[in-house]
Amino acid sequence: GAGVSQTPSNKVTEKGKYVELRCDPISGHTALYWYRQSLGQGPEFLIYFQGTGAADDSGLPNDRFFAVRPEGSVSTLKIQRTERGDSAVYLCASSSQPAGVTGTEAFFGQGTRLTVV
Amino acid sequence: AQSVTQPDIHITVSEGASLELRCNYSYGATPYLFWYVQSPGQGLQLLLKYFSGDTLVQGIKGFEAEFKRSQSSFNLRKPSVHWSDAAEYVCAVGLKAAGNKLTFGGGTRVLVKP
Numbered sequence A: 001g002a003g004v005s006q007t008p009s010n011k012v013t014e015k016g017k018y019v020e021l022r023c024d025p026i027s028g029h030t031a032l033y034w035y036r037q038s039l040g041q042g043p044e045f046l047i048y049f050q051g052t053g054a055a056d057d058s059g060l061p062n063d064r065f066f067a068v069r070p071e072g073s074v075s076t077l078k079i080q081r082t083e084r085g086d087s088a089v090y091l092c093a094s095s096s097q098p099a100g101v102t103g104t105e106a107f108f109g110q111g112t113r114l115t116v117v
Numbered sequence B: 001a002q003s004v005t006q007p008d009i010h011i012t013v014s015e016g017a018s019l020e021l022r023c024n025y026s027y028g029a030t031p032y033l034f035w036y037v038q039s040p041g042q043g044l045q046l047l048l049k050y051f052s053g054d055t056l057v058q059g060i061k062g063f064e065a066e067f068k069r070s071q072s073s074f075n076l077r078k079p080s081v082h083w084s085d086a087a088e089y090v091c092a093v094g095l096k097a098a099g100n101k102l103t104f105g106g107g108t109r110v111l112v113k114p
Helices: none
Strands: A005-006 A010-013 A020-025 A031-039 A044-050 A053-056 A067-070 A075-079 A088-095 A112-116 B004-007 B008-014 B019-021 B025-026 B032-038 B042-052 B056-058 B064-068 B071-076 B086-094 B101-106 B109-112
Touching: A005 A088, A010 A020, A020 A088, A020 A112, A044 A067, A044 A075, A044 B025, A044 B101, A053 B064, A075 A088, A112 B056, B004 B086, B019 B109, B025 B071, B032 B071, B042 B056, B042 B071, B056 B109, B071 B086, B101 B109
Parallel strands: A010 A112, B008 B109
Antiparallel strands: A005 A020, A020 A075, A031 A044, A031 A088, A044 A053, A067 A075, A088 A112, B004 B025, B019 B071, B032 B042, B032 B086, B056 B064, B064 B071, B086 B101, B086 B109
16 A cells, blocks of 8 residues: 555553454565554554564563564554553554664554553 | 663744754664654654764755764754644664664654744
C-alpha cells in the first residue's frame, strides 16, 4: 500500500482480555518494527522483524506480549491477559532495510490506541 | 546507560519567531540521528536525518538540524515558525551496536501562539 496501515485505530478492552493489533507495512519492506508510546513519552521499541523472523524481541515487556509475521508482510501484535498498564499507542513502522543499523528511514503508521479498562 | 534526552517537555513560541529544540544522546559511538514530527492523530513523520558527512542537515518544512559531536547533540531549528508547526517533535537515534531499533527521546511539544 501507499503507507503503513494499522488497524484498529482505537481499541477499548476489559482487563484480562486478549487483543490483537494489526500492521500492514509498505509493500516490499522487509523490516518491520513495533513500538509502544505511553502518554507523555517517546516511543519504546518492542520487537523487530526481518522478513518472517523476529530478529530482536528484546523490548517485549513480558510473555503476555507476542508478535508474528508469518508471510513476511502483515504483522500482528498479540497481548494476552491485558492489564491497565498496557494502555498506550502501539506504533508500527517498516523500512526497506534495517533502520537503526543503516540509517534507512522507517515509515510509521498512525498507531493503535489501546485502552484497557 | 545509552539514552536520548530532550530536556524541554513544552516550548511555546510566537508565530514568526525562531525555534530550537534540543536533543542530546549518550552513546559511545556516533549514531544515526533522526527528527520526527507527530501531529494529533498522525503517525511519526520524518523531518530529517543525519548519517555522516556535513553536520548541518536540511529537512522538510524548512527545518534544519546540526550534529555536534563534542556536545553529543543534534538540535533542531527553524528560523520562522508557522502556526502549522504546532506538534510533538521527537528525536531518535540508531546505533549498530544497539541492533536495528531506534531509541527515542521523550519528545517536545511545541505550541505556537499568534
